[in-house]
Amino acid sequence: MGQITLQQVTKNFGDVQVIPPLDLTIEDGEFTVFVGPSGCGKSTLLRLIAGLEDITSGTILIDGADATAISPAKRGLAMVFQSYALYPHMSVRKNIAFPMRMAGVDKAEQDRRIEQAATALNLTDYLDRRPGQLSGGQRQRVAIGRAIVREPAAFLFDEPLSNLDAALRVGMRLEISELHKRLKTTMIYVTHDQVEAMTMADKIVVLRAGNIEQVGSPLDLYRAPRNVFVAGFIGSPKMNLIEGPEAAKHDAHTIGVRPEHIDVVETDGQWQGRVGVAEHLGSDTFFHVHDTGLAEMLTVRVAGEVNLRHGDTIHLNPRADQIHRFDDKGLRIQ
Amino acid sequence: MATKASRSAARLMMAPAVILLLGWMLVPLCMTLYFSFKKYLPLRGGDLGWVGFDNYVRFFSSSAFWPSVIATLVIVGGVLAITVVFGILLAILLDQPMWGQGIVRILVIAPFFVMPTVSALVWKNMFMDPVNGLFAHLWKFFGAAPIEWLSQASMTSIVIIVAWQWLPFATLILLTAIQSLDSEQLEAAEMDGAPPLSRFGYITLPHLSRAITVVVLIQTIFLLSIFAEIFVTTQGSFGTKTLTYLIYQRVLESQNVGLGSAGGIFAVILANIVAIFLMRIVGKNLDA
Numbered sequence A: 001m002g003q004i005t006l007q008q009v010t011k012n013f014g015d016v017q018v019i020p021p022l023d024l025t026i027e028d029g030e031f032t033v034f035v036g037p038s039g040c041g042k043s044t045l046l047r048l049i050a051g052l053e054d055i056t057s058g059t060i061l062i063d064g065a066d067a068t069a070i071s072p073a074k075r076g077l078a079m080v081f082q083s084y085a086l087y088p089h090m091s092v093r094k095n096i097a098f099p100m101r102m103a104g105v106d107k108a109e110q111d112r113r114i115e116q117a118a119t120a121l122n123l124t125d126y127l128d129r130r131p132g133q134l135s136g137g138q139r140q141r142v143a144i145g146r147a148i149v150r151e152p153a154a155f156l157f158d159e160p161l162s163n164l165d166a167a168l169r170v171g172m173r174l175e176i177s178e179l180h181k182r183l184k185t186t187m188i189y190v191t192h193d194q195v196e197a198m199t200m201a202d203k204i205v206v207l208r209a210g211n212i213e214q215v216g217s218p219l220d221l222y223r224a225p226r227n228v229f230v231a232g233f234i235g236s237p238k239m240n241l242i243e244g245p246e247a248a249k250h251d252a253h254t255i256g257v258r259p260e261h262i263d264v265v266e267t268d269g270q271w272q273g274r275v276g277v278a279e280h281l282g283s284d285t286f287f288h289v290h291d292t293g294l295a296e297m298l299t300v301r302v303a304g305e306v307n308l309r310h311g312d313t314i315h316l317n318p319r320a321d322q323i324h325r326f327d328d329k330g331l332r333i334q
Numbered sequence B: 001m002a003t004k005a006s007r008s009a010a011r012l013m014m015a016p017a018v019i020l021l022l023g024w025m026l027v028p029l030c031m032t033l034y035f036s037f038k039k040y041l042p043l044r045g046g047d048l049g050w051v052g053f054d055n056y057v058r059f060f061s062s063s064a065f066w067p068s069v070i071a072t073l074v075i076v077g078g079v080l081a082i083t084v085v086f087g088i089l090l091a092i093l094l095d096q097p098m099w100g101q102g103i104v105r106i107l108v109i110a111p112f113f114v115m116p117t118v119s120a121l122v123w124k125n126m127f128m129d130p131v132n133g134l135f136a137h138l139w140k141f142f143g144a145a146p147i148e149w150l151s152q153a154s155m156t157s158i159v160i161i162v163a164w165q166w167l168p169f170a171t172l173i174l175l176t177a178i179q180s181l182d183s184e185q186l187e188a189a190e191m192d193g194a195p196p197l198s199r200f201g202y203i204t205l206p207h208l209s210r211a212i213t214v215v216v217l218i219q220t221i222f223l224l225s226i227f228a229e230i231f232v233t234t235q236g237s238f239g240t241k242t243l244t245y246l247i248y249q250r251v252l253e254s255q256n257v258g259l260g261s262a263g264g265i266f267a268v269i270l271a272n273i274v275a276i277f278l279m280r281i282v283g284k285n286l287d288a
Helices: A042-050 A092-103 A107-120 A136-148 A166-183 A194-200 A218-223 A228-233 B004-036 B054-061 B065-095 B101-113 B116-127 B134-141 B154-179 B183-191 B196-223 B228-232 B243-253 B257-286
Strands: A004-013 A016-026 A031-035 A057-062 A077-080 A154-158 A186-191 A203-208 A211-216 A240-243 A254-257 A262-265 A271-280 A284-290 A298-303 A313-318 A324-326 B038-041 B046-050
Touching: A004 A042, A016 A042, A016 A057, A016 A211, A031 A042, A031 A194, A042 A077, A042 A154, A042 A186, A077 A136, A077 B183, A092 A107, A092 A136, A107 A136, A136 A166, A166 A186, A166 A194, A186 A194, A194 A218, A203 A218, A203 A228, A211 A218, A211 A228, A228 A240, A228 A254, A228 A324, A262 A298, A284 A313, A298 A313, B004 B038, B004 B257, B038 B054, B038 B257, B054 B065, B054 B257, B065 B101, B065 B154, B065 B196, B065 B243, B065 B257, B101 B154, B116 B134, B116 B154, B116 B228, B154 B196, B154 B228, B183 B196, B196 B257, B228 B243, B243 B257
Parallel strands: A031 A186, A031 A203, A077 A154, A154 A186
Antiparallel strands: A004 A016, A004 A057, A203 A211, A240 A254, A254 A324, A262 A313, A271 A284, A271 A313, A284 A298, B038 B046
16 A cells, blocks of 8 residues: 555745645555656655655655654655665665664565665676666666565655766666566656656656646647646657747647647748758657748658758747647646 | 876876875974984983884883883773764764854864863863863762872773864764754654664664764874873873873983884884774775
């Protein structure tokens, strides 16, 4: 079990309110990702759930029981930190055993769980090494191992992949997703990387300045962003947000078109512009288009290789059914 | 310093400092060795020729030798124990965020700036004096008879004085070490269910081990040769005669340079024995 409910939770640091009253329910077994730009309060929110910070007001329920005043150790949650926070003077085995040793689990059971975690995480050969002798990815796995053996109600991940290089990050992303599929335990994952959020989450919580902007499945957020912020934050490359007369044509203050929803045509496009930087990725090409007569620069995504160079003229047609419209408060118009 | 030329240039540049330091160390050491094999009484005939190992035998078999070695070790051990234990406690205390932190830290470090002679005199006359001392007043306030610190508890007194001087050093080193402890490690331990005392034992103390090693090694080097504190307080009486003080007495009070030099060589050997033991016990912390 691992259902976590936040009711009217707030957090102040001195006079500054970093989390305004916030309600959120995380269902048992769900992989929830908190995503937002740095400083949006997502890590603070995780630390509030963990109990490492005291909440200023409100209630935290874990499996229906009030956990607001319970110490971090007794909440039955395991956390994986950004810096991994491994104990440098202990071997991998002792690191993983530490929470069980503190809980007074008997030796045979400890060994059984260590063995199980090490096998699951490919750490069997490294059990007697110190964390200092391991690579970044291995340390990450030890940190996860230390969390698994506690058999927690929920896992909390605080930007666990941000210290890894790009290739390793993709690999670990898969491993964590697979781990979730296997354990079916609730996981809360904090990241500023919307790609991680999109690929891993069952449910994404988009945060800005402590406020929840939108909660939903990755594709809900992609298809129907509730406001301009979510529209701009979810999706890579960023959605083109256009204001002014062009938006007025659609009876909106702002319209948004994703780069992948703009077609490049030979002639007579709705927009016509000059290619600035062209990013050739092989599978895709991203064009930055200037001088379209719009105030904003446009980004266009074209599948495959397209033979357009810097300075070439390009004709563009947005797909009419994929235009998102927002009012002057930034909210979506249905 | 990658190329051959830059390496040899570096050696050339360092040479003056290295030669000066070596000379500084080697000349006195060689002179001590030289005099230790001579009968040399400056006021009673001067250089009276070679005597082989006579001085060593006399120094070693003198009734004052073993007590002085023990006194030295007791002072070193006592001061180390006090400074390390209280240093850790003070460092933890000073690491807590509090009002006036900067000023408090400077105050804690202040004793280190006081010269040993001055601090020993202050302790002797202002605190430990059986008539006018602060402790005497304190004892009288509670109706107890004042302790004559320097004669009745001479060793304790000297350990207290020296520990007071070295506590800031230990605190400073340990404080910087504590500040370098990753707070996420402590939080991880908290999540893992470790109560505060276990967090200290399993996380903080191991993290401090290297700093403690440094404190112990550096302090031992300096404490083996303390002199001023004894000179201005007990003058070596009441069982506070350390090896250093014994050598001083042999050379200056008995005007026997040869005997004192032999003692000096013993002191060097003792220091090395202690150093080897320390390296064995705590030195492995410096590798990792």
